[in-house]
Amino acid sequence: MGFKVNEFVEVCGVDEVYKHAFYVCRISRINGTELEVMYENRRGLSGEAMVETVGVDQVRRIPEAVVADFDDSDFVEVWLSGGWWREVVVWEDDVSALLYFAYRQPGEQHFIYPKEQLRIHQKCYDSGKYTFWLYKRWNSGESVQPREQVEILGVDGIFKFAVFGGRVVSVGENMVQVEYDTLLNPAGGRLVERVHVSQVRSIPDVVICDFKETEFVEAWIEGGWWGGIIVGVTNDAAIVYFGYKHVGSQYILIRKTLLRIHQKWKRSGMYSMWVYRKKMM
Numbered sequence: 110m111g112f113k114v115n116e117f118v119e120v121c122g123v124d125e126v127y128k129h130a131f132y133v134c135r136i137s138r139i140n141g142t143e144l145e146v147m148y149e150n151r152r153g154l155s156g157e158a159m160v161e162t163v164g165v166d167q168v169r170r171i172p173e174a175v176v177a178d179f180d181d182s183d184f185v186e187v188w189l190s191g192g193w194w195r196e197v198v199v200w201e202d203d204v205s206a207l208l209y210f211a212y213r214q215p216g217e218q219h220f221i222y223p224k225e226q227l228r229i230h231q232k233c234y235d236s237g238k239y240t241f242w243l244y245k246r247w248n249s250g251e252s253v254q255p256r257e258q259v260e261i262l263g264v265d266g267i268f269k270f271a272v273f274g275g276r277v278v279s280v281g282e283n284m285v286q287v288e289y290d291t292l293l294n295p296a297g298g299r300l301v302e303r304v305h306v307s308q309v310r311s312i313p314d315v316v317i318c319d320f321k322e323t324e325f326v327e328a329w330i331e332g333g334w335w336g337g338i339i340v341g342v343t344n345d346a347a348i349v350y351f352g353y354k355h356v357g358s359q360y361i362l363i364r365k366t367l368l369r370i371h372q373k374w375k376r377s378g379m380y381s382m383w384v385y386r387k388k389m390m
Contacts, residue, residue, distance in 0.1 A: 111235060111389050112136055112144065118168050119193070120146055120161075129212055132192040133171065144168055150191025169233040170240050173370075173387065176315040177229050179206055180247040182379070184230040187222050195230055229314070240387050245380040246314065253277050253285060253309055260334075261287055262308045267353050273333040277309070285309050291332030311381045313372045320347050321388040325371035328363045336371055337361075 112118065119131040134146035142165045151159040179185060179201050186193035187208060196208040199219065206227060210218045234241040253259055257277045263269050278286040284303045292300040320326060320339055327334035328349055341348035346364050372385040 111237060112139060112165070112168065114139060117149075117171060118146070119171055120148075120163055121167050121169070123164075123167065126212065130189075130192045130194045131169070131186065134168075136168075142166075170235075170389075172228075172231045172233065172242060173385075174317040175229045175231070175244060176317060177246065179224060179227060179229075182247045184245065185227045186230050188226045188228075193228065235389070236386075238389060240389055241384060242387065243382065243384045244314075245377070245382045246311070248311065248376065248379050248381055252306065253280060253311075255279055258312060259287065259309050260312055261289070261304055262310065264305075264308060270336045270351075270353050271333045272310075272327065274312070280306075310374045310376075313369075313374065313383055316370045316372070316385060318370055318387060320365060320368060320370075324388055325386065326368045327371050328361070329367040329369075330361075330363075334369065 114136055116136050118134055118136060120134045121131050122128050132151055133149040135149070136144050137147050137160070138145035143162050144165060145160065145162050146168075148159040148161070153159045177183075179198050181198055181200060183198045184195065185198055185206070185208070186195050194210075196210055198206050199209045200207040201224070205221050205223050207219060207221050210220070229244050229246075231242045231244045234243070255277050259275060259277055260272045261275050263271050263273070273292055274290040275287040276290070278288050278301060280286075281303075283306055285306050285308075286301065286303050287309065289300045289302075294300045320342060322339050322342060324339050325336065326339055326347070326349060327336050335351065337349040337351045339347045340350045340360070345366075346362050347368060348360055348362050349368070351359050351361065370385045370387070372383045375382045
């Protein structure tokens with residue numbers, strides 16, 4: 110569990126309506142598997158902040174912000190009445206989205222909201238030391254498409270720890286021809302090569318977060334994202350350990366603006382599944 114008194118969390122209700130919503134609360138007391146919480150945006154009959162005892166299975170940590178364009182069929186949460194309500198995008202344009210509320214009465218299930226009121230829906234799993242966050246994004250098809258911007262995972266030597274951006278040129282049965290954004294061929298042009306489809310993934314959304322020691326991250330070095338582990342943090346930089354590099358070059362001080370949280374990816378039918386982990390406070 111790992112929750113602490115005075116920690117801010119999100120609480121999901123248990124009745125037919127509120128089980129679809131998350132409200133920010135502050136933990137005021139912990140009693141085994143029950144938590145007493147004070148809501149930030151819900152009021153009791155007297156007008157004071159609502160206090161309630163909830164089960165630990167109703168409580169999750171506050172998710173990191175994921176910067177994403179919203180697509181049809183994405184699972185999102187919309188800010189309504191002081192809480193985040195879970196819905197599905199039916200249609201979207203540049204500034205707004207039509208959402209489907211499956212649990213409402215017919216005639217009250219579809220509403221349009223501005224995109225600034227939305228966030229990607231994320232599921233939370235605590236391991237005791239880390240919080241794992243999972244979210245999924247809609248794909249345009251079962252596989253990558255020509256001209257799609259993607260990331261390519263290396264397989265040889267130290268390149269298996271790196272990810273490079275590129276564009277899909279053509280798609281075969283199990284192979285994909287890609288043109289890299291930053292890797293060059295001997296003639297100085299962009300490198301084009303055929304890679305196995307398992308090496309190609311969608312571009313992950315940006316997760317806005319603070320970086321902490323022991324977290325897995327990727328650092329922008331020499332035109333690609335290289336995986337490492339944070340071993341020290343300053344206000345604007347982090348010391349990242351790259352275990353696969355030569356002794357003497359394994360520890361590098363890198364500005365936080367050149368880091369991103371490491372995300373694991375799996376394509377599941379029409380969705381991309383993304384998982385990242387954050388160290389608990």
